[in-house]
Amino acid sequence: xxxxxxxxxxxxxxxxxxxxxxxxxxxxxxxxxxxxxxxxxxxxxxxxxxxxxxxxxxxxxxxxxxxxxxxxxxxxxxxxxxxxxxxxxxxxxxxxxxxxxxxxxxxxxxxxxxxxxxxxxxxxxxxxxxxxxxxxxxxxxxxx
Numbered sequence: 001x002x003x004x005x006x007x008x009x010x011x012x013x014x015x016x017x018x019x020x021x022x023x024x025x026x027x028x029x030x031x032x033x034x035x036x037x038x039x040x041x042x043x044x045x046x047x048x049x050x051x052x053x054x055x056x057x058x059x060x061x062x063x064x065x066x067x068x069x070x071x072x073x074x075x076x077x078x079x080x081x082x083x084x085x086x087x088x089x090x091x092x093x094x095x096x097x098x099x100x101x102x103x104x105x106x107x108x109x110x111x112x113x114x115x116x117x118x119x120x121x122x123x124x125x126x127x128x129x130x131x132x133x134x135x136x137x138x139x140x141x142x143x144x
Contacts, residue, residue: 008040008142011048011106013099013116014055016135021056021063021073027135030144031115035080039142043109044081047101049074084109106130113138 012031019028035042056063056070063070086104099121106114106125113131114122115138122132133141 007038008113008138009109009111010040010042010138011102011109011111011114012042013102013114013118014048014051015117016115017052018055018061018063019117019135021065022061027139028117030139031135034142034144035077039144042081043084043105043111044078045084045086045101045105045108047086048105049078051101052077082109 016028016031019026020032023029034040053070053074055061056065056074057067065073084105086101086108099118102114102116103122103125105111106122107128107130111130113133114125115133115135116122117134119132119134122130125132
């Protein structure tokens with residue numbers, strides 16, 4: 001196993017949570033299972049948590065979880081994540097307007113990376129020295 005050289009500061013995009021809840025076999029699920037590990041610190045904002053809730057409760061996703069189970073997961077995420085208010089707006093920065101609040105959180109929290117399946121939507125963050133990584137690119141960086 002690789003030695004971890006630093007604790008990564010990240011923002012987890014909503015699509016990673018969706019992928020984690022759809023399959024226990026992928027890198028997204030591995031990240032979800034490591035939330036308590038101390039191998040990384042993840043950051044939250046009110047808009048991001050609201051999006052998590054809105055998306056994860058959509059019936060058309062076909063997630064096999066009750067509303068109560070989703071709420072329990074969100075409670076755990078809120079308990080474990082580092083809350084960060086957004087004090088400064090950087091809009092427009094993301095190529096998709098729906099991702100602006102994720103980019104703003106990443107910039108305001110000075111994270112190392114956004115972990116997402118939509119890498120192309122966050123390419124402009126390179127000027128802020130924020131990496132944009134897929135879950136499978138992120139895991140080896142934390143020794144997984």
